[in-house]
Amino acid sequence: MLAGKHLLLIVGGGIAAYKSLDLIRRARAEGAEVTPVLTRAGAEFVTPLSVSSLAGKRVFSDLWDLTDEAEMGHIQLSRVADLLVVAPATADLMAKMAGGHADDLASTLLLATDTPVLIAPSMNVRMWEHAATRRNLATLRQDGIAVVGPGTGDMACGEYGPGRMAEPSEILDAIRARLGGGRLAGRHVIVTSGPTHEPIDPVRYIANRSSGAQGAAIAAALAGLGARVSFVTGPAEVPPPPGVDAIRVETAAEMQDAVTRALPADAAVLAAAVADWRVANASAHKMKKGPDGAPRLEFAENPDILATLSRAPDRPRLVVGFAAETDDVLANARAKLARKGCDWIVANDVSPATGIMGGAENAVRLLTPEGVEEWPRAPKAEIARKLAHRIAEALA
Template sequence: MQRLYRKRIIVGVGGGIAAYKSAELVRRLKDQGAEVRVVMTQGGREFITPLTLQALSGHPVHLDLLDPAAEAAMGHIELARWADLILIAPATADLIARLAQGVANDLLTTLVLATDAPIALAPAMNQAMWRDAATQANLELLQGRGMRLFGPASGSQACGDVGLGRMLEPNDIALLAADCFQRQALDGLHILITAGPTQENIDPVRYITNHSSGKMGFALAEAAAEAGAKVTLVSGPVHLPTPDRVSRIDVVSARDMLAACEAAMPCDVLIAAAAVADYRPEVVAQHKLKKDPSSGEGMLLQMVRNPDILATIAGRDDRPFSVGFAAETENLLEYASRKLRDKNLDLIVANDVANPSIGFNSEENAITVIDRELQQISFAQTSKGKIARQLITLIAERLNKN
């Protein structure tokens, strides 16, 4: 069921008595970490109220195709693009027939035509309707188009008949929904990633920082989310959009970043890609510092050490699998190996920032990863997105090995 974590599922509710089970289905999917939106047909609303499903899903229920507020932004198309899976439960005989004919006369049937996501049907109907040749022909047609069939089960029915046609129980449907997704490398794991620079104030208008753009850390967050992880991204000041399905925390200083990381614990993996300032001014002036004519051309700042975020988290009793970055301009592998040992890391990523094509603010990177046995794995220069996916794959392999 971990495969449902952070998946986006539309639950379509057709007009049958089994709609009462849809509420429990939504709850089961949510319990497994899925994000659920509900779309109801007019008939579905006759059996269960939208308010119930809104309370369970945490989102307003989508009801009408021609909703002026939603359709101003082509709401049904956006909803179709949003979904990782459309799960129709209950799927009545009428709804199955309309889907087979490609009818788009309400919001749910329109979504089915507009989406690229997989579609699953949980049939629910009288046993005679289930056995009818037209229903079976419609189902065969829909399965031929790639739609999945969950059930039905056999048993007593609301009308008093006994036979095939009962909708499966919500937990069984949730298990089958999980099977629609391939297991991913980091399913169910919490990955904490730091990215970007930090800023250390001198006075209200000046600060000390570095050239980090945050691009590598953000690429890693995107790749980890794609691999199924719950991702917390703690970022210094950057101008980058938040990757999809990533929880972002914005910070400014090194001390802010440490506090955010500690608040996000526990995690399974820490990837410290941020370029954290090693020092900060001992005293931050309350007002803008003015030039002192008597001091000549210079100004002296007394600096103190910032906390070491990576060493602090890697030294905890509940330490995660810890991955650091060493951005160096000389003696790259020597300095990176020393950092690996001194900070008690599992992997260190050595990055030559003296090379402008792979340094700060560049679109590409080339790295050498060093492990505890000082074995080296090199990744050739390519886009930071590809490097991120390669690194996430390596981390997943090491986690499985451990």
């Protein structure tokens, strides 16, 4: 799919640099030409020989190579490619890009180019969450830089959280999307994610333990394949991924309204853990303890977003629902598939012992008219990519 495309790959100095070797191999397998640039710090993690061997090209690293600079080689390098990819994009490289620095070959190339740029951030969780990095990221996005990842998981430093560089397959999806060759280019997909909060009073609400991680990963994977994604998210722990149209809601009613407004669409993936009930007699004031004991709450059923969408006149061609179960997972998922009228159901066991609800991994069963597929436990980003590619096949 990348035949005839020229990528300039800048490898920054981080432990994730080893993934860049696989990225080179995969990109070349799809027909891309890859010109590698290795920073001085990057060379501490992968060798120029290994990078050069996989790329089939010389590695560039020194701005002051007189043979190249006699003809302003850094200008030429930065403009002959179809896309500049920075993987890993360290906190230092992102800061240089945001500040317009040009004190080595990589930063000079990035400043001298008028070619689109895609970065795959990779760093310690504290560095990723630092205010300076957040400012730099916002600046880069405002400048038109595309971002893929980072993912959440265990760090080489022993910590856990966001900051892991996206996997090579995910970066390749983003490359295809950036170059206009994604499998879902021109398609519109609605994705719902996270919990809903149903108010009891101004300070209390009914919710569940959904982090929104799986829905966000699905939205990112679909956008990586070139889809235009309307991402309807409840108050989730995980922020919306870059490259999607984020629509924030609180309640199930608001989510249903947002989904309806987002139509028409080619597909919809309803991954949100929507509360089944709301408090019909929610108080406008904070409820206080009193001599009469606990307040009596009256419940009303929330709108069934999946069933409503599946039967809508402007129904998407493919509607995918989720079934989060703690007992009789397959039986309950089959019943839900028949009851809701959707095309596919992604079922998972969210019993407390699995650690899936709110965790970094998932294990699912995909129910389609053709049967049941067992997908083994894997990072949620990997489950999302697999689902995105299945959606692309179905819409092809």
